[in-house]
Amino acid sequence: MEKDIDKILKNLRLSEKASLLSGGDFWQTEAVERLNIPAIFLVDGPHGVRYVADRDHDDPAKKATCFPTAVNLAASWDLNLIKKAAAALAVEAKARGVDVLLGPGINIKRSPLGGRNFEYFSEDPFLSAELAVEFIKTVQKNGVGTSLKHYVANNQEYKRFSIDAQIDERPLREIYLAAFEKVIKEANPWTVMAAYNQINGDFATENDYLLQDILRDQWGYDNLVVSDWWAVHNRVKALKAGLDLEMPGADPVNDQKVIDAVQAGELKEEVVDQAVRRILELILKTQKKAKKDFKLPVEEHHQxxxxxxxxxxxxxxxxxxxxxxxxxxxxxxxxxxxxxxxxxxxxxxxxxxxxxxxxxxxxxxxxxxxxxxxxxxxxxxxxxxxxxxxxxxxxxxxxxxxxxxxxxxxxxxxxxxxxxxxxxxxxxxxxxxxxxxxxxxxxxxxxxxxxxxxxxxxxxxxxxxxxxxxxxxxxxxxxxxxxxxxxxxxxxxxxxxxxxxxxxxxxxxxxxxxxxxxxxxDSVRYGEGIYIGYxxxxxxxxxxLFPFGYGLSYTEFAYRALEAPDYLAEGDKLKIKILIENTGQFKGKEIIQLYLSQQNPSLARPPKELKGFGKIELEPGEKEWLELELDYQDLAYYHPQAGWIVESDRFKIMIGASSREIKFTEDIEVESSFVLKDLTAKSPFEDWLADPLGEKAVKEVLTEAEIEEIGFLKAWPLYRMHFFTPEQVSFEEIEEILDIYENN
CATH class of the missing domain: 3.40.50.1700 (Glycoside hydrolase family 3 C-terminal domain)
Known part of the structure; x- marks a missing residue:
């Protein structure tokens, strides 16, 4: 294949361009033999290479090492361990001639009932992102691509091909997009996989807001976007929204729709060229490192x-x-x-x-x-x-x-x-x-x-x-x-x-x-907002029953000291040190977790949020300092009008053995030039009252008497925050929560 993509694009016929936009078969991209453009293989691979040679004849996948699934990998809280697993997967991918592993999956575990929870890391976006960054960097460093999935809000299997996930902007950004954003910016995966479901009325594969405004324009992602298998409903609309490759293939019907749209002036050929360019760039990346002479190290990888x-x-x-x-x-x-x-x-x-x-x-x-x-x-x-x-x-x-x-x-x-x-x-x-x-x-x-x-x-x-x-x-x-x-x-x-x-x-x-x-x-309302998990x-x-971050050891660890600043200037990194001692009888490893809490945020924030972690191994009687470093941006939350913001305020640093076992707390004054009052004044109730569910939804969970007592204006945000009835939360607590909004 020639390396001059501009030259290749000029030599490609429109029909050939259209064919490249969908797979050549179930696992491969389309090849164009006339111009020596090879096909590449994309196969499932979050915890093992699932290479199926002949799907039409129901052949079993070729043998590969089955590593622990994502639920286990996340429980390690160990970035070095993630690197080991990822490096091994890259070797096995090369041994099978695989170019792109379809993973990792970083969707949030919204409910314990989610059928694919075992494939996802965590209920927490920060932990999910940290693990995924190391996974992707390691696999791609070894010459194999990854596909970050499923973008976005693929949190259930029920009606997964069509369900419309209705999510407000703040939880969408803080919970469901946060891990994707961090991974895109820090690891730059070779591909991102668009999910099956809809988000706020548009399918993920055709969602211009998610694929173009956020992924491309705001986050700066310029690699390939691929559909989940059979997730495309309208090929031309998906292409316009920013979806490059439709899988699987081949699909001459959709190829013709692309050709017809270009010829009718409904689709600019420049849009087609941009998608083809990304496909060609992916092919070139996979060809840079030869995949010959790689053998599957069966016993080594089993160990x-x-x-x-x-x-x-x-x-x-x-x-x-x-x-x-x-x-x-x-x-x-x-x-x-x-x-x-x-x-x-x-x-x-x-x-x-x-x-x-x-x-x-x-x-x-x-x-x-x-x-x-x-x-x-x-x-x-x-x-x-x-x-x-x-x-x-x-x-x-x-x-x-x-x-x-x-x-x-x-x-x-x-x-x-x-x-x-x-x-x-x-x-x-x-x-x-x-x-x-x-x-x-x-x-x-x-x-x-x-x-x-x-x-x-x-x-x-x-x-x-x-x-x-x-x-x-x-x-x-x-x-x-x-x-x-x-x-x-x-x-x-x-x-x-x-x-x-x-x-x-x-x-x-x-x-x-x-x-x-x-x-x-046809729809699922994410009414709990940002309040997921812990x-x-x-x-x-x-x-x-067991809190987030919980786990026992055969030994005991004492948290002896915390060294943390009492002031953080805008843009600086937060550096802290924790002294840990093994006071038990066994050599062991301890996972130390760092949570943050803002004292007086302009919008309500959770009591604590994970923002750092580390793992340390100690012999009995040994003590050692663990250093953690946070970016200033880790203190931010998403404001629907202002985007990600850090406010001047007092924050609390919490060091714990779990989310419920906090060993140290330390206050720190944070400086920020951002001032919320500079924003155009807008009632937070305007968006809530404009919701199509509106009054009907409130009346389904609150009686007329309850609505009259607290007023519809308050009843609606109460519903949206998932505090449904007085049995779940007192009216005093309701007033306290709503005061935060009314005082803006």
Whole structure:
């Protein structure tokens, strides 16, 4: 292929240009042999290279390493670990002749029920962005492209091809676009994938505001925008909006529509040329580094998958402490009972387009046998069967209870069924299968040493038995080597260090999106605004099962000192140091989290927002300073009239082991030249009252008497902020919230 793109464009016929704008087949771009323009491969790859050679004949994907899924990678809070995974994925992509990996996915976990939550990092845009930046930089540095997805608000599977996500400007910017903005500006992915859904009335693939005004003009992105597969509804409109490549292909119908539009004067050929230019530029990038002679390092990458999994598994409970089961602890013990269908049939990834055909798959029971088999007797009984006939699970449970009575330890593997962690379907509730919950409760009644291992891609409700068992490990969906990593954690050869990247509410009804998920047949209202995840639970001062950023270790860490400035000038970086000491008996790693809070913002802000984190490894008795640095812009929030702003105000720095375990707080005075009163005065109620849902929506959640008491003008923003009824929030709290707006 010639490197002079201008020359290529002049030599391309209009029909050839149009053909380049859609794929040549399911996974490849179109080739133009006349001008030596090759096709390139784009395949799924968030946690493993899913290369399907012949989709028409339903061939399985070629074997590749299945690394831990995004839910696990995020729980590591470890940028170096992300780099290792990304570098390995780039090697495997080259070994398969793949040019662009379709990932990472950075959509926000708006509800625990989202069917693809396992593919997404977090409920927090800052954490999601930091991880994605390192992933993309590393993959692309190794000569393989990435596709940042799904742009934007692909937060549910219900009606995902058509649902209209109705989102106000501030939550759109602060929550759902924030991670995309940071990644675009810092990592410059070779492609961005436009989502299936609509946003405020326009499909993501045809949304001029999102693709042109924001992505191109405001953020300066000039690489290729590709559609999710079959997400384009109007090819000409999508092209005008800024969508370059339609996938999959080939689509001669849409090619002809582009040709006809140009010839009729409805579409400028310059628009076509710009899209073709971006496609040619992508092809050139992928050709710069040869992909020949790359072999799939099967065993090396399996061991790497195990190493990564060990850093992504969260210890939720350890009463006693029961764990780890070290040689000294097992000296006078005789037996372990392993229970659960999942011990023999590991749940290690979700179902859908990201599903990897693993090079090998470790088995939980075998991994435990290898670890403890020489010292202890290991016994296995299924305890439940997800496909059991009526009455069968009762007999399986009774057998497990009889065997468990005289065993020293019982390790039970539980988790969501395969169909619950699947693209195309949202979960119906937060519950584990009934037979699993009942089995765990009854096992705990006959044996005090119960260790529960969970396999799931998002939050589950554990209240039925959490206080009855001794230890709980959240293994997530840890990839093909997760079983071996988990055995090492149980034995104490790995000290767990991961922490949750999402909140676990007590119950589904506590989730801020509960009343607005998944919406009606044609739209879903993001009525909770900016109050997602821990932001909401903190605002409401609600108890949670496990907070954002939570995770235990086999050792203990003391937060000894904080060094932070008391003043920050405009444009300066915020630099702080935290002294951490390992006061326990095991070598371990601690994740330190930095949250910020503004004292008197002009618009309401959450009580705290994650703005920094770091990870430190210490020997027993060792202490060390951890340094964190924040950009001035990290203090900003989005004002619908002014954009991103930092105000002169007093801010609070909070250093914590989780969002609910704050170890240090420090006040800092922040200087800013921005003055909000310089803006044209406008009532914040104007936009709310112009909403088409308007009075009808208010009357659906508030009685006439309640509306009369607080007034429609106040009832409407109350509804929009998702504070629905006096049972959820007092009128005094309502007045306090609304005063913030009325005083502007």
């Amino acid at each position: 790497l998958a195990k190493e990564i999994a060990g850093e992504t598994i969260v210890l939720l409970k350890n009463q006693g402490p029961l764990l780890p089961l070290t040689a000294a602890k097992l000296a006078d013990k005789e037996s372990i009972l392993v229970v659960g269908e999942l011990a023999q049939k590991p749940s290690y990834q979700g179902i859908g387009s990201s599903q990897v055909n693993p090079t090998r798959l470790d088995n939980h029971y075998q991994a435990l046998e290898d670890k403890f088999g020489e010292e202890l007797e290991l016994h296995y009984t299924p305890g439940y069967n997800s496909e059991a006939e009526p009455g069968e699970n009762e007999s399986l449970k009774e057998k497990a209870l009889r065997v468990a009575e005289n065993k020293d330890y019982v390790i039970i593997y539980a988790g969501l069924p395969e169909q619950a962690e699947a693209e195309g379907y949202d979960r119906q509730d937060m519950q584990l299968p009934k037979e699993q919950n009942q089995l765990i409760k009854e096992l705990a009644a006959v044996n005090p040493n119960i260790i529960v291992i969970l396999n799931n891609g998002s939050a589950v409700d554990l209240r039925q038995w959490l206080d009855k068992v001794s230890a709980v490990i959240e293994a997530g969906l840890p990839g093909q080597a997760g079983a071996s990593a988990l055995a090492d954690i149980i034995a104490g050869e790995i000290n767990p260090s991961a922490k949750l990247a999402e909140s676990y509410p007590l119950k589904l009804e506590d989730n801020p999106s509960y009343l607005n998920f998944p919406g009606s047949s 932001r909401y639970y903190d605002k409401r001062k609600m108890e949670v």
